[in-house]
Amino acid sequence: MNHIRNFSIIAHIDHGKSTLADRFLEVTHTIEKRKMREQVLDSMDLERERGITIKMQPVRMKYGEYQLNLIDTPGHIDFSYEVSRALTAVEGAILLVDATQGVQAQTLTTLRMAREQGLVIIPAISKIDSPLAMVADTKLQLAKLLGIEEESILLCSGRTGEGVEKLLKAVIERVPPPKLPQEKVLGSASPQPDHFPGQVLAGTQALIFDFQYSDHQGVIVFLRMFSGSAKKGDALEFAASGRRFVALDVGTFSPTPKAATSLNAGETGYIVTGIKEPGFARVGDTVRTQKSATPPLPGYGEPKPVVWASIYPESQDDFTALRQALARLRLSDSSLSFEEEASGLLGRGFRCGMLGMLHLEIVTERLRREAHLKLVVTTP
Known part of the structure; x- marks a missing residue:
């Protein structure tokens, strides 16, 4: 390392x-x-x-x-x-x-x-x-x-x-090389960054910092390996949700995805999980070896929305498509939050929380482009 x-x-x-x-x-x-x-x-x-x-x-x-x-x-x-x-x-x-x-x-x-x-x-x-x-x-x-x-x-x-x-x-x-978490000493005067001090590790421990969804491969998690290693065929799990999976592929970014034989401690890369249901993978969760006693890494604080706007489909026939599009978008944008609501005039839609006006613009534009939806967006 x-x-x-x-x-x-x-x-x-x-x-x-x-x-x-x-x-x-x-x-x-x-x-x-x-x-x-x-x-x-x-x-x-x-x-x-x-x-x-x-x-x-x-x-x-x-x-x-x-x-x-x-x-x-x-x-x-x-x-x-x-x-x-x-x-x-x-x-x-x-x-x-x-x-x-x-x-x-x-x-x-x-x-x-x-x-x-x-x-x-x-x-x-x-x-x-x-x-x-x-x-x-x-x-x-x-x-x-x-x-x-x-x-x-x-x-x-x-x-x-x-x-x-x-x-x-x-x-x-x-910039110092990466250290295994158990090598870091709590309260040390060393200039090494002390992200996750004082943990004794066993097996694979990786922090999810982002992910994306593919129709073909399911959820692909982007992660930083803090200890152990991960390779194709490894039996792994998400620490928070407990959902287990077998790594279909692992790799790095150069900057396009490039398959690798393994991801080792200190490296960043991706793991293809094959999971096609939303809700199991979360940014800030820990990927570890199945049935492992390895503690989860500290995750991230939940982002707090500062702008709220309601998004409705122009046609109520597209309501389910809008819900799926929002759920899919949330896979790659965990700062987006949404909940269902109904309006006497506009029908069923979603109240969405964003981190600012530009964030709202980007989210609505992505919904229009990626999900091909016609939308009505209320003034925040």
Whole structure:
């Protein structure tokens, strides 16, 4: 595990996270040049159209003898829950600040989340090639914010590639390798992040940070292995629901899914469960060996909705299709909540809780595109 580094890029919206991630993929030759495109980790059409990241996206890169597991995260406040989940799966974070804008609101929010997880912070300033760049001022802001020397702040440009390799080398030098949870000592003064201290382990223990649903393969869980290993054919279970399953396949992201012989402690990847009923897999649950006494890992706090809106199908014939579409969407967006309601005028529909107005826009647009539904959405 000494040659594994798990890290994230955190920043305010539009500070250059996805562009920097693109350059990392180029420098590490994870994607062939001919297949390279802008925002390569933003796989949803909506993300590419709006130029924003909505879903976190894991990817494994090889750099020399090191395995670098990056989780690209959204910058918009509405998707901060995605960021908080990504940060539990890593040991370090690049805090990226745009040289043309300086420290912004989400810079502070994501920094607080990273510090709560005990992560190693690597400060970096992006867009240094811009004619509007205020590098000296931004350096001063970051140094004050973090209480560090200006010399330890790295400079880079996702557009030209300047400073990108230096940043990758800093990840290797500054971010600690993953530790098995029982190796961590509660209250230790060590700089190692202490996500899950003081647990004695037996067998496989992995934290689910995201998942998606496939008609063919059922629920596919994205997870960080904290101990043990998982391979195709292993008998596993979800700790919270108790639902058992056999791993149909395991693999990593490069950034497209790539089958692997096994997933080992310290790595991030996916397991195909074959489960086709909703409700058994939950973000924050622990995957472990069947009938194991391994304790579940601490999960995530439930996100609290701040915007409520009612969504009705234009035709009541589509009510069941809407319920299924919402349940399916919730598989990949655990911050969405919904409950059935009825209106004398509009018939049966759902009252949905979101994390903000942009979140509401994205959810309704995804329902229209992915489930091909005609909807009536009330004013929040």
